[in-house]
Amino acid sequence: MFKGVYEYLEVLLARIGAPLLSHLDVGFFTDLNFDLPQLHLMISHAEEFKAFDLAQVLICNHSIQLNLYPKTGEVDQHGLLKLHIICGELDRQISSLAQICSSSFPLLSALEELQVLEDDEVTSSHWKVDMENAQWLELLEPFTALKDLYLTDEIARRVCGALQEISGERANEVLPTLRNLFVNGCESFKHIEEAIRPFVTARQLPGHPVIGIEGHEFCVFFFQSHLL
Numbered sequence: 001m002f003k004g005v006y007e008y009l010e011v012l013l014a015r016i017g018a019p020l021l022s023h024l025d026v027g028f029f030t031d032l033n034f035d036l037p038q039l040h041l042m043i044s045h046a047e048e049f050k051a052f053d054l055a056q057v058l059i060c061n062h063s064i065q066l067n068l069y070p071k072t073g074e075v076d077q078h079g080l081l082k083l084h085i086i087c088g089e090l091d092r093q094i095s096s097l098a099q100i101c102s103s104s105f106p107l108l109s110a111l112e113e114l115q116v117l118e119d120d121e122v123t124s125s126h127w128k129v130d131m132e133n134a135q136w137l138e139l140l141e142p143f144t145a146l147k148d149l150y151l152t153d154e155i156a157r158r159v160c161g162a163l164q165e166i167s168g169e170r171a172n173e174v175l176p177t178l179r180n181l182f183v184n185g186c187e188s189f190k191h192i193e194e195a196i197r198p199f200v201t202a203r204q205l206p207g208h209p210v211i212g213i214e215g216h217e218f219c220v221f222f223f224q225s226h227l228l
Contacts, residue, residue, distance in 0.1 A: 003027035006034055013038035021046040023080050027063075030087035034099040044106035049081055055111050055143070057097065059155070060119040061126055062086065064093035066100070068107065091131035098138040108142040115150040116159070127154060133162035137174060146175055153185040153192075160195035171202035 002009050006028045021042070028034070043049055051070040058065040065084040085096045101108055118126075136159050140146075151159055166174055183192050 001025040005029055006031060006036060006039075010036060010038045013042050016042070017045070018042055019045050019047060022048040024049075025082045027084045027086060028096075030085055030092055030096055034096065036100065037104070040104055040106055043081070049107060052081070052107055053111060054113045054115070055108065056115040056117065057139070058117055058119060059090070059093060059122060059126075061122055062088045064097050066097060068111075090126055090129045091135060094131065094135045094139055098135065101139060101142050105142060109144045111143055112145055112147045113150070114140075114143055114146055114148070116155050117150075117152050118154060133158070133165055136162040137166075140175060144176060146178055148180045148182065149175070149178060150182045150184065153183055156181075156183040156192050157195065160192055160199075163199035164195050166199055166202065171199055 002012075002025070004027075009026065009028075024043070024046075026039070048070075049068070052068045054069040056065075056067045056069070058067065063084050063086050065082065067083075068081040070080060083097075083100060085093065085100070087093050087096060140159070163174070181192075181196070
């Protein structure tokens with residue numbers, strides 16, 4: 001377990017080899033530029049972490065968390081790998097985590113399921129921030145094998161708004177294997193459908209229309225993506 005400035009952890013990890021590591025809990029103070037080659041290297045060498053299949057991003061009032069779970073794990077249990085950034089502004093939360101979840105982060109490119117949720121205690125004022133849609137795309141881009149994406153209604157509005165701006169070849173580069181989008185907490189998914197339809201249309205195969213299904217807990221989209 002570690003909590004502090006990320007540079008201190010990098011210096012420490014440069015002197016440690018931990019191939020048998022089975023649990024990691026790291027908390028960073030926010031920074032403008034995260035550079036974590038030693039952390040990435042240690043994670044890639046830990047055999048226990050190679051069984052991960054599920055990632056969860058949790059937005060809180062004063063922090064943002066990334067939790068990774070194994071295929072046999074339960075979401076309500078402690079994740080074996082937990083990274084959290086101490087920061088109160090939503091735009092800095094997303095941009096900071098996007099830096100950590102860059103293409104150089106091992107494991108993320110193989111994950112098939114991602115949940116992006118907000119804590120129950122997140123206040124309405126937390127969402128009142130002027131941030132670019134591109135920040136949400138930067139957070140999602142490393143998840144290149146993602147099949148199932150779970151969002152709450154508030155987050156879905158923002159993510160789908162960002163996807164709405166994608167067109168052409170770019171639509172096949174962001175979340176290229178995505179099949180299912182689950183939105184929790186909305187009474188009607190019509191506004192979500194309208195927001196994401198341009199993205200779906202841009203990458204849709206002929207003869208595979210978008211299907212919307214409203215369930216008891218989730219509003220669900222199923223769509224087929226064209227893989228180049």
